[in-house]
Amino acid sequence: LAFAVPPDSIRADAPPPLLRDAAAAAPPTWQASIAALVGLDPDTRCFGSLAWAHLTHLNYLSPGSDLDLLWEVADEHAATSFALTLMVVDATAPMRIDGELLTPQGRAVQWREWASDAPELLVKALHANGVTPRAEMFA
Template identity: 55%
Template sequence: MAEALARHSMVKASTAGWTAVMNRYPELASEPLVANWAHAGRPLVVRRPACSDTAGLVPLGLPLPPSHGKRRIAVSLVAADIVASAPPPLLADAAAAAPEAWQATIEKLVQLLPETRTFGSLAWQHLTGLPYLSDSSDLDLLWPLSSVKQPGTLLSDIAGIAKQAPMRLDGEIVGPTGGVQWRELTGTDADEVLVKGPAGVTTTTRAAFLAGLVS
């Protein structure tokens, strides 16, 4: 797949590609869940590249569920060995995997912006069927700026929902240059915010980011 993949994209590896990953990271072979990851049809997530990553390979990650140590594993893959890619799941689609105590909050969030997507523990439990959620789990969300008519109102509405939620609401508003942690955007227009993009972290002002301007 030649096109650039956005951070948080979910991808699936070919059988041959995953065999190459296991050969490149032989220490992972001792973890059966990881060794069989691609064969079970489970996805990986696109992450930002690290200094140790091999140039020309797609940086990917997978977190193990708490029952397997909650370890975050970083691997990389030849782009040609990615056989499918998709955005992280819509919150509405992942809701069935969430605890009953979360359902009212999720319903409010979906009503607020149906295009809201989720990553983190809820997304992984929804996509893999493995038990990722615990009593201390956050609800990790992505709100696409392109779908937001009034960013300022969205932020105040998220804050209102967060105050009443039984879990911590974490996540980013995602614009053309990357994502900004939503709480950072509740300040003044002149405030500097950190934009997490596919290649690294940049800075811009709150006003420029919410206007969709490229820094």
């Protein structure tokens, strides 16, 4: 969803909530996977339906909901290592684990896409989205 509001109407701005803080809003069946994800990176952030459920105390989750996450990675090696570890957690998770790896340059790529051997990746950035060569992700 996109909204246009006058800047002076924005009362607060904050990063997405930490997964460890939002975990209480998740279904009981998700708790073991969330604990494993927080164990991998305590600074894991969430967005999407779990974040909205946590922030509003309303039920945004359904049986088909996925878990949308954001991880900061320092370099190509860290991104690859982290994505491979995520594959292990994802294999037994009761929900789909979606999420993006965020580079220090402000580029984000879906973790499964990074784990693939694709030479070009669909990358999101603050001012533009597009296809980027893998070799340029951390440049």
